[in-house]
Amino acid sequence: MITAPPTTRDLLLIGGGHAHALLLRRWGMNPLPGARLTLVNPGPTAPYTGMLPGFVAGAYERADLEIDLVRLARFAGARIVFDEVQALDPEGGQAELKNRPPISFDVASINVGVTSEATGGEWESGMTAPAKPLSAFADRWDGFLRAVSDGRAAPRAVVVGGGVGGAELALAMSARLHRTSTTEPISVFLVEAADEIASGAATSLRRVLMNKLGAAGVVVKTNRRALGAAGGSVSLSGGEVLPADFVAVAAGARAPAWLAASGRAVGNRVGGGGADLRSVSHASVFAVGDVAHMDETPREKAGVFAVRQAPILTANLRAALSGRPTRTYRPQREYLKLIGLGGGRALASKWGLSGSGAAFWRWKDRIDRRFMTRLNELPIMKRPTPPAIAAEGVQDLLSEAPLCGGCGAKVPAGALADALSVLRKPGRSDVELGPGDDAAILSIGGERQVVSVDQLRAVVEDPFLMGEIATVHALGDIWAMGAAPQAAFAAVTLPPMIPAKQTETLREVLGGVERVLADAGADLAGGHSSLGAELSIGLTVTGLAPKSGPIGVSGAAPGDRLVLTKPIGVGVILAGEMRGLASGPDVATAFEHMRTRSSRAAHILSATAHAMTDVTGFGLAGHLAAMMRASGTCAALDWKRIPTLPGAASMAAAGVRSSLFAGNVEWAGPIHAPKEARASPVFELLFDPQTAGGLLAALPAARATEIVDELRCAGVQAAIIGEVFGKGEGVSSIELLEGDTG
Numbered sequence: 001m002i003t004a005p006p007t008t009r010d011l012l013l014i015g016g017g018h019a020h021a022l023l024l025r026r027w028g029m030n031p032l033p034g035a036r037l038t039l040v041n042p043g044p045t046a047p048y049t050g051m052l053p054g055f056v057a058g059a060y061e062r063a064d065l066e067i068d069l070v071r072l073a074r075f076a077g078a079r080i081v082f083d084e085v086q087a088l089d090p091e092g093g094q095a096e097l098k099n100r101p102p103i104s105f106d107v108a109s110i111n112v113g114v115t116s117e118a119t120g121g122e123w124e125s126g127m128t129a130p131a132k133p134l135s136a137f138a139d140r141w142d143g144f145l146r147a148v149s150d151g152r153a154a155p156r157a158v159v160v161g162g163g164v165g166g167a168e169l170a171l172a173m174s175a176r177l178h179r180t181s182t183t184e185p186i187s188v189f190l191v192e193a194a195d196e197i198a199s200g201a202a203t204s205l206r207r208v209l210m211n212k213l214g215a216a217g218v219v220v221k222t223n224r225r226a227l228g229a230a231g232g233s234v235s236l237s238g239g240e241v242l243p244a245d246f247v248a249v250a251a252g253a254r255a256p257a258w259l260a261a262s263g264r265a266v267g268n269r270v271g272g273g274g275a276d277l278r279s280v281s282h283a284s285v286f287a288v289g290d291v292a293h294m295d296e297t298p299r300e301k302a303g304v305f306a307v308r309q310a311p312i313l314t315a316n317l318r319a320a321l322s323g324r325p326t327r328t329y330r331p332q333r334e335y336l337k338l339i340g341l342g343g344g345r346a347l348a349s350k351w352g353l354s355g356s357g358a359a360f361w362r363w364k365d366r367i368d369r370r371f372m373t374r375l376n377e378l379p380i381m382k383r384p385t386p387p388a389i390a391a392e393g394v395q396d397l398l399s400e401a402p403l404c405g406g407c408g409a410k411v412p413a414g415a416l417a418d419a420l421s422v423l424r425k426p427g428r429s430d431v432e433l434g435p436g437d438d439a440a441i442l443s444i445g446g447e448r449q450v451v452s453v454d455q456l457r458a459v460v461e462d463p464f465l466m467g468e469i470a471t472v473h474a475l476g477d478i479w480a481m482g483a484a485p486q487a488a489f490a491a492v493t494l495p496p497m498i499p500a501k502q503t504e505t506l507r508e509v510l511g512g513v514e515r516v517l518a519d520a521g522a523d524l525a526g527g528h529s530s531l532g533a534e535l536s537i538g539l540t541v542t543g544l545a546p547k548s549g550p551i552g553v554s555g556a557a558p559g560d561r562l563v564l565t566k567p568i569g570v571g572v573i574l575a576g577e578m579r580g581l582a583s584g585p586d587v588a589t590a591f592e593h594m595r596t597r598s599s600r601a602a603h604i605l606s607a608t609a610h611a612m613t614d615v616t617g618f619g620l621a622g623h624l625a626a627m628m629r630a631s632g633t634c635a636a637l638d639w640k641r642i643p644t645l646p647g648a649a650s651m652a653a654a655g656v657r658s659s660l661f662a663g664n665v666e667w668a669g670p671i672h673a674p675k676e677a678r679a680s681p682v683f684e685l686l687f688d689p690q691t692a693g694g695l696l697a698a699l700p701a702a703r704a705t706e707i708v709d710e711l712r713c714a715g716v717q718a719a720i721i722g723e724v725f726g727k728g729e730g731v732s733s734i735e736l737l738e739g740d741t742g
Contacts, residue, residue, distance in 0.1 A: 005033040007497035009321045010504075012095055012105035013039045013078075014085050015112030016046035016069045019288040021375050022310035023109075023317070028075035028378070035321045036501075037078035038103060038462075040085055040095065044070045044584030047134040050368045053340040056141055057172035058179060059365075065138075067375050070584030074577060075378045079461030082588060085112075087258050090282040100464055101511045104504045107320045109286040109313065111306070114253040118160065121228025121235065123247075128229050131161075131169060131250040132290075144246040148180055155186040158234045158244040160226040161251025162192025164201055167209050168339050169248055174216040175342025188218045189242050191234070193225045193251075204354040205337070205347070212341050212356065255291045276316050276326040277309060284320070288313050307371075338364040378580060439477040439543075441550055448545040452477035455491070455538035459574050459691055460591065463505050466537060467512025468595040473692040474539035475520055476614035479598045480695055481550040482606030483543030485520040488513065490527035491538035502531075509537060520599050546606065555611040556631035561704035562722040565601040565711065566593060566694025568620050568685050569648020571658035576651040586647030593645060594692040601716045605697045608707060615693035617660060621668035621686035621734060623696060628724075628733035631698075637722035639677045639736045644685055652681035652688070660689045673736035683736070698724055 013020045016039060027037065051065035073080040081103070087096040094102040116130035129140035147153035155177045159170040170190040177186045190197065190213065197213075197220060198206045213220055225237040229247045236242065277292070279285040289306040309329060316326040338360060339347040346361035347354060426432075432441040432448070439452035454474040458466050471488070478485050492509050494502055506529060514524050522541070573590040576582030598614070605612060611631060615623045620642070628635050664687040677683055694717075699707055704720055711718035 005496070007036045007495070007501045008034040009036070009106045010104060010501070011035055011037050011317060011321060012103060012108040013037065014088075014095065014108060014110045015289075015291075016041035016067065017111035017113050017289045018048070018067075018306040019310045019313055020109065020111040021046065021067050021069065021072055022307065023314045024069075024072040024076040024078060025375060025378065026310070026314045028072075028077065031077055032318050032321060035318075037073075037076055038105070039069060039073055039078050039080045040083055040097065040103070041069055041080065042084050043082060043135065044068070044080070044588040045135075047138060048368070048372060049134060050364075050371065052134050052138065053168045053172040053342075054365070054368070055138060056169060057175045057340060057342045059340075059344070062138060062142065064372070066584075067372070068584040070577065070582075070587045071378060071580050072375065073461075074580060077461075081462055081465075082591075085256075085258060088285070090279075090285050093284070101508065103508075105284075107284050107286070107317060109288065109317060110259070110291060111287070111289045112256060112291055114255055114290045116161070116249045116251065117254050118226070118229075118249045118251075121226075122230050123228055123249075124230040127232070127245060128247045128249060131165065131248050132253065137248070141246075141248075145176070145180060147245075148177070148182055153245040154184050154232075154243075155180060155182050155245075156232075156243045157187070157246045157248065158189045158191060158226075158229070158242050159248045159250055160191050160234070161249065162190050162194070162197035162220065162222065163250065164198045164205075164209070164337070164339060166190060166192070166248075166250035167197055167213060168341075169250055170218045171212060171216055171342045172340060173246075173248070174218050178217075186217070187243060188216075189221060189234075189244070190218055191221045191224050191226050191236065191242075193223070195222055197222065201337075202349055202352045202354065204352060205339075205349040208347055208349075208354045208356055209339075212347070216342060253290065259291070275328045275330070277313055277329055278316075278326075286313060286317060286320075338367070340364065380580075439481055439483075439550075441481075441545065448550065449486070450478055450481050450483040450543040450545050450550055451540070453538065453540045455536060456691065458535040458537070459594075463508035463535065464512040465591060465595065466535065467509040468516050469512075469591075469692050470537035470539060471513045471516035472595055472597055473616065474541045475516070475522075475543075476598060476616060476692065476695070478541055478543035479602035480612050480614040481543070481545065481552065482602065482609070482612065483545045483550055485517070485522035485599075486542045486544050487523050487525040488517055488542070489525055489540040491540075492527065492529045493532040493534070493536040493538075494529065495534050496531060505535075509535075513537075513539070516595075516597065519597055551606060551609055551612045552630070553611050553613045553627045554630035555609075556627055556633050556635075556698035556724045557610050557700075558633060558724055558726040559701050560610055560698040560724040561701050561720050562624070562635060562637070562724065563605070563697045563699055563704060563708060563711075563718055564615065564620070564643065564694055564721050565598060565605075565697075565716050565718045566596070566615070566690075567643035567645045567648075567717060568615065568688060568690055568693065569645035569651070570594060570690045570693065571619075571660070571688040572648050572651040572656050572685065573645060574691070575658045576647070576654075576656045579656065581654065581656060582647055582651060586645070589646050596692075598695055600714045601695050601711060601718065604707060604710055604714060604716075605695060605699070608699055608703050609697040610700065611698040613696050615690050615696050617664075617689045617691075618667055619664040619685075619687045619689055620696070621671060622664050625668045625733050627696070627698070631724070633724050633726065634733050634735070635722055635724055636735045636737045638738060639673070639680065639682050640738055641719055641721050642682055642685075643717060643719050643721075644682065648685055648688075649681040652684040657684070658689050661687055664689065669733065671734045671736060674738070677736040677738070 045066040048065045054060045083097045116132045157173045174188045227235040234242045234244045288309045312329040319326045337349040346364045347356040348360045430443040439450045442449045456470045577587045708718045
């Protein structure tokens with residue numbers, strides 16, 4: 001019996017700004033049954049604007065100001081899509097994305113921030129960096145500092161836009177450049193088109209800012225418009241030219257162009273027609289943060305408003321999804337401004353009063369770090385209490401870590417082998433190979449067809465991405481045998497949802513499946529659908545074997561070099577993500593790794609490989625052991641050459657394991673390893689299940705280095721990780737060594 005509430009409404013969050021980050025945290029504490037959340041953001045993290053000047057000044061590392069959206073999405077039960085919205089159709093309820101098919105929604109919320117834009121004249125991209133979006137600016141600033149340290153650039157910076165934010169950036173840049181090792185003179189200019197900087201701010205604040213800018217050596221140019229930047233200089237109105245190797249544009253804030261193209265508003269007048277944060281023209285669209293102009297209560301662009309909007313936005317989105325009345329948002333008129341001055345000092349201003357000093361910086365730092373801790377250190381939600389009385393063994397199983405998705409949810413290899421051992425061998429002459437190898441081989445009309453089937457429990461909430469991953473995973477068996485993918489049949493189980501959502505979700509799943517199949521030159525030929533407790537995707541795939549015959553697991557010969565085409569560590573990354581431990585960037589890298597096709601690797605390897613398999617659920621050790629058993633050989637691995645995914649070693653060192661780990665250890669058998677190797681996280685990762693993992697090939701030693709070079713030129717992360725040695729040498733099929741196997 002299915003007891004989970006069916007999905008009836010879709011909420012689309014566009015952008016990972018402060019309000020949406022806080023919303024995800026609130027949603028995780030109190031989800032709305034029946035509502036499915038989707039967050040679309042270009043990357044797995046979003047920078048906190050309040051700490052950017054401190055980062056520029058050198059007070060923070062880049063990681064200190066990154067909000068981990070992947071962890072927040074997992075906590076909220078939301079899917080996260082790493083992409084950019086290109087257009088919004090409120091009437092049709094669809095968002096067009098840059099790199100994948102549209103996503104449907106019933107209610108949408110926009111929190112994308114604004115972009116800084118230099119207008120008029122020539123602005124050389126190599127030296128000009130808009131202050132917003134912040135992630136790109138932070139990357140450019142890091143690059144500039146490295147260039148200054150290396151002597152490739154002079155410590156000369158110009159900030160265009162003399163608002164409070166521009167002045168704060170100029171002070172931060174001056175402080176950092178004065179601490180950077182350089183023999184050249186440092187210059188920082190602040191350019192403002194108006195008569196004075198920070199126009200609209202309190203007189204006392206402007207006065208303190210001007211004093212601090214002067215003391216820091218920042219030269220202020222008012223009544224000047226920046227006309228362009230090129231060739232190491234910035235041209236100003238009046239004919240003045242300023243030297244510059246880095247230009248920060250903190251003026252000309254604009255909403256993304258696609259908002260105006262979506263037909264809701266002009267420029268950045270997106271939201272706030274009513275006081276409930278809805279769009280001025282569509283009740284199904286909300287907007288918050290800098291991108292939203294509040295018609296009834298206009299305010300300056302400041303992060304404090306996005307933070308204060310979050311509780312009202314959360315309540316009103318829940319109301320819109322459940323058909324209840326919305327609440328009114330009333331922004332405060334006055335708020336405390338804490339402005340970094342560089343050098344461990346800050347300026348505080350409120351009610352027309354201003355002051356500065358180290359104590360204000362400590363206050364600001366404490367507030368900012370507390371905000372980041374709130375978003376990145378999420379509360380641990382209680383697991384269901386096991387029954388007090390149950391059949392023997394139930395308590396032990398319930399006390400274990402949650403069941404992993406993907407290959408981590410497979411039946412252990414030992415149990416599978418025991419089940420297969422009672423099956424009879426193929427009796428038909430046209431069935432050449434049955435269970436046991438990567439795929440079956442059927443003879444049909446003189447052709448040899450390779451056939452395999454695979455099924456994955458979802459490892460990600462995104463149906464489209466899951467469709468891609470499942471297809472790459474299933475085709476691994478075809479590629480491992482050197483065959484050309486031909487056709488696929490999909491069996492999709494959808495979680496409970498209304499018919500309209502079934503259509504949308506199935507369309508996304510099959511869109512991901514078809515994209516991979518099309519890349520591989522294969523077709524989706526049919527399938528089956530059903531409803532169940534959760535999303536699961538099964539694929540039966542076929543391929544045509546080369547004329548020379550399919551490549552099996554039994555051909556490895558003594559002296560062969562072992563080549564791996566993808567790094568390992570997917571299982572622990574996914575297990576860590578389930579527990580809220582893996583970092584967003586590491587999870588995003590793992591997703592990209594899983595959706596990477598092995599077609600180019602298979603094409604290059606199949607012409608030479610003596611034996612080949614794909615490394616999936618039973619881990620590198622398990623699949624290598626199976627190859628060695630089938631070939632009657634043994635293997636020596638250089639454990640320091642085995643590539644691992646970013647974050648995988650730290651997860652393994654922290655004791656994170658996939659639910660299939662113990663079964664994989666048993667299946668691989670004893671492994672001889674020196675003490676140093678056994679103590680390394682890489683040893684644990686040998687037994688880590690790999691969803692959509694790479695190919696493992698045994699290549700003739702004389703060609704191995706040449707072939708690996710060819711693989712790398714084709715963009716494949718290939719590495720020689722070991723060597724095959726002769727029959728009967730050693731008790732174990734695998735030994736870990738440290739030495740030259742190349």
